[in-house]
Amino acid sequence: MTKRWTFSSTFSAISGTPTTFPTTRYEQQGYIVPHNAFNTRNNVRIPMYYRWDIGATLKNKEKPGKKWSGEWVFSVYNVLNRRNPFSIFFRQANERAIAGEPVNTEALRLSVIGNFIPSVSYNFKFN
Amino acid sequence: MKKLLLYTFLIGFLSSCEDPIDVTLESGPTQFVVDAWITNESKPQTIKLTYSQDYLDSAIASGVAGASVEIQSDNGNIFLFSENADGNYIWTPGPGESIGDIGDNYTLNIDINGEKITAQSSMNRVPVIDSIFQEFRDDEVFLDDGIYCQFFSRDFIGKGDTYWIKTFKNDTFLNRPFELNIAYDAAFDSGSEVDGLIFITPIREFANPTDDDGIPEPWMPGEKIRVEIHSMTNASFDYMETLRDQLLNGSNGIFAEPLANPNGNIETTGDIDVLGQFNVAAVSSIEEIIR
Numbered sequence: 239m240t241k242r243w244t245f246s247s248t249f250s251a252i253s254g255t256p257t258t259f260p261t262t263r264y265e266q267q268g269y270i271v272p273h274n275a276f277n278t279r280n281n282v283r284i285p286m287y288y289r290w291d292i293g294a295t296l297k298n299k300e301k302p303g304k305k306w307s308g309e310w311v312f313s314v315y316n317v318l319n320r321r322n323p324f325s326i327f328f329r330q331a332n333e334r335a336i337a338g339e340p341v342n343t344e345a346l347r348l349s350v351i352g353n354f355i356p357s358v359s360y361n362f363k364f365n
Numbered sequence: 366m367k368k369l370l371l372y373t374f375l376i377g378f379l380s381s382c383e384d385p386i387d388v389t390l391e392s393g394p395t396q397f398v399v400d401a402w403i404t405n406e407s408k409p410q411t412i413k414l415t416y417s418q419d420y421l422d423s424a425i426a427s428g429v430a431g432a433s434v435e436i437q438s439d440n441g442n443i444f445l446f447s448e449n450a451d452g453n454y455i456w457t458p459g460p461g462e463s464i465g466d467i468g469d470n471y472t473l474n475i476d477i478n479g480e481k482i483t484a485q486s487s488m489n490r491v492p493v494i495d496s497i498f499q500e501f502r503d504d505e506v507f508l509d510d511g512i513y514c515q516f517f518s519r520d521f522i523g524k525g526d527t528y529w530i531k532t533f534k535n536d537t538f539l540n541r542p543f544e545l546n547i548a549y550d551a552a553f554d555s556g557s558e559v560d561g562l563i564f565i566t567p568i569r570e571f572a573n574p575t576d577d578d579g580i581p582e583p584w585m586p587g588e589k590i591r592v593e594i595h596s597m598t599n600a601s602f603d604y605m606e607t608l609r610d611q612l613l614n615g616s617n618g619i620f621a622e623p624l625a626n627p628n629g630n631i632e633t634t635g636d637i638d639v640l641g642q643f644n645v646a647a648v649s650s651i652e653e654i655i656r
């Protein structure tokens with residue numbers, strides 16, 4: 239861009255992992271059993287993974303005779319702030335089930351890094 | 366303790382990225398469900414017949430009405446279960462009567478509008494519970510100060526005894542997924558090679574109630590603890606082991622497993638498989654007041 243600034247950007251798109259989702263549920267001794275009525279494996283794919291990272295590097299001014307040069311790097315990981323699913327799974331609520339009352343079941347999405355992460359670093363080297 | 370530390374770390378760190386989401390699930394056919402876990406105790410025995418329902422439908426399962434249900438033991442006794450409300454079929458033994466003795470084999474026969482459903486089970490042996498050990502613990506990492514319990518019992522010599530250990534607090538069964546306690550011989554699974562020992566420490570310690578995150582909670586003086594060991598057939602153990610993996614999936618973090626159907630032992634003449642498990646258990650129990 240300019241003599242001192244360089245910019246970079248990365249976009250990753252990864253197709254979702256195949257996994258098995260339940261179709262139905264039933265009860266056994268008060269516990270909820272998830273069940274896939276078709277006995278199939280990998281009946282769904284979890285949503286795609288998208289991530290956009292950007293970075294900018296600012297080089298220090300060059301001074302004749304200086305023994306070292308340095309640069310500042312500003313970057314943001316996951317600019318779109320997407321919670322990409324690492325996995326999607328199902329469970330019954332952790333609460334103690336009360337006899338005669340319904341037990342909730344839910345779908346959960348696990349994202350390993352669920353936020354954008356800004357960072358600043360300074361690198362230097364001796365000439 | 367190190368393991369608990371690790372789990373707590375994983376739960377604390379990873380649950381921050383865990384969100385409940387809305388997903389659209391494929392709908393499956395409605396299937397009959399048999400919930401038949403019978404014991405040799407001299408109290409009313411219930412078999413529950415219900416229909417399966419969509420996974421995210423959190424309503425109470427609707428019961429199957431108008432079925433005939435009986436259990437036949439191999440020494441010729443027939444026990445008729447009569448229909449009660451909501452798909453419950455109940456057999457009430459007379460005073461001192463029970464469904465049979467250890468070693469007996471049983472066949473469950475159900476007839477739902479001409480569809481014949483059967484299952485087999487046998488009553489396996491169960492060890493006596495020697496004692497409950499109450500202990501005051503303080504200054505333990507991640508544990509609240511208070512009284513914690515362990516039960517002591519010795520597994521029979523001979524590989525392949527399987528048990529379901531149930532703890533009751535003031536007569537309420539501790540039925541959180543974290544509190545499910547099943548044992549193969551004296552440990553967790555068939556590969557452990559711990560035959561004929563006293564039940565190992567984590568299994569003893571599961572006699573304590575847990576909180577929402579699976580961390581044990583202390584008992585209060587005056588509360589009543591009852592521990593029961595129910596014998597299971599190996600087929601029932603496999604069923605419960607697969608189910609346990611599913612129930613505890615939420616605490617596995619990044620290691621959550623894909624779904625696996627537990628394999629029940631119910632057979633049918635109908636076109637659609639019948640779900641569930643039939644098990645006849647011998648029970649030993651002990652109860653104590655917390656001091």
